[in-house]
Amino acid sequence: AQTVTQSQPEMSVQEAETVTLSCTYDTSESDYYLFWYKQPPSRQMILVIRQEAYKQQNATENRFSVNFQKAAKSFSLKISDSQLGDAAMYFCAYRSAGGSARQLTFGSGTQLTVLP
Amino acid sequence: GAGVSQSPSNKVTEKGKDVELRCDPISGHTALYWYRQSLGQGLEFLIYFQGNSAPDKSGLPSDRFSAERTGGSVSTLTIQRTQQEDSAVYLCASSLGPSGGAYEQYFGPGTRLTVT
Numbered sequence: 433a434q435t436v437t438q439s440q441p442e443m444s445v446q447e448a449e450t451v452t453l454s455c456t457y458d459t460s461e462s463d464y465y466l467f468w469y470k471q472p473p474s475r476q477m478i479l480v481i482r483q484e485a486y487k488q489q490n491a492t493e494n495r496f497s498v499n500f501q502k503a504a505k506s507f508s509l510k511i512s513d514s515q516l517g518d519a520a521m522y523f524c525a526y527r528s529a530g531g532s533a534r535q536l537t538f539g540s541g542t543q544l545t546v547l548p
Numbered sequence: 549g550a551g552v553s554q555s556p557s558n559k560v561t562e563k564g565k566d567v568e569l570r571c572d573p574i575s576g577h578t579a580l581y582w583y584r585q586s587l588g589q590g591l592e593f594l595i596y597f598q599g600n601s602a603p604d605k606s607g608l609p610s611d612r613f614s615a616e617r618t619g620g621s622v623s624t625l626t627i628q629r630t631q632q633e634d635s636a637v638y639l640c641a642s643s644l645g646p647s648g649g650a651y652e653q654y655f656g657p658g659t660r661l662t663v664t
Contacts, residue, residue, distance in 0.1 A: 477655035
């Protein structure tokens with residue numbers, strides 16, 4: 433079974449600064465997807481960014497980028513120019529690309545606070 | 549277009565009562581997932597529907613939990629004889645499914661269930 437670990441329960445960052453959230457995972461599969469989801473107090477889970485394991489290039493979405501290290505099974509999220517609206521719980525998630533399993537396996541989350 | 553909707557937003561019930569939680573997926577999405585988010589267990593997969601295939605029930609915690617999906621669209625998650633440990637936020641998500649090119653799961657706002 434796959435596991436996802438987020439070792440930082442809480443993080444804080446000054447507005448306009450950069451912060452990196454860590455995520456490691458364990459799997460025996462070679463093909464899979466990794467995601468970062470954001471959950472504000474409204475409870476709505478919002479997809480921030482995704483990475484296909486077969487792609488060597490790190491995904492980027494505006495101020496959000498990832499550092500995907502497949503051999504190390506590491507998938508960190510970098511938020512640049514942090515904004516107050518970035519404050520939320522962030523979840524790292526794994527999904528198999530093959531077989532019948534399509535559900536997401538989530539980490540325990542990192543609560544991000546953005547300081548004005 | 550409309551996103552995933554869930555009802556009710558909040559539900560308070562007495563221990564031992566049955567509850568039904570509803571999910572309306574995004575139109576055209578063939579895959580539908582239920583997850584549970586609780587303080588002690590984090591985000592857990594419950595059940596997965598894909599088209600007309602038999603659902604993947606591997607995440608259901610006990611036989612008090614069941615779900616159905618009528619007409620390949622709306623889904624209802626039923627919890628019988630509720631217990632206090634069932635208190636959690638129940639999240640529904642939908643996606644285009646494995647036959648589609650996009651695998652992102654889009655989440656609803658969740659139902660917060662409180663068992664007293």
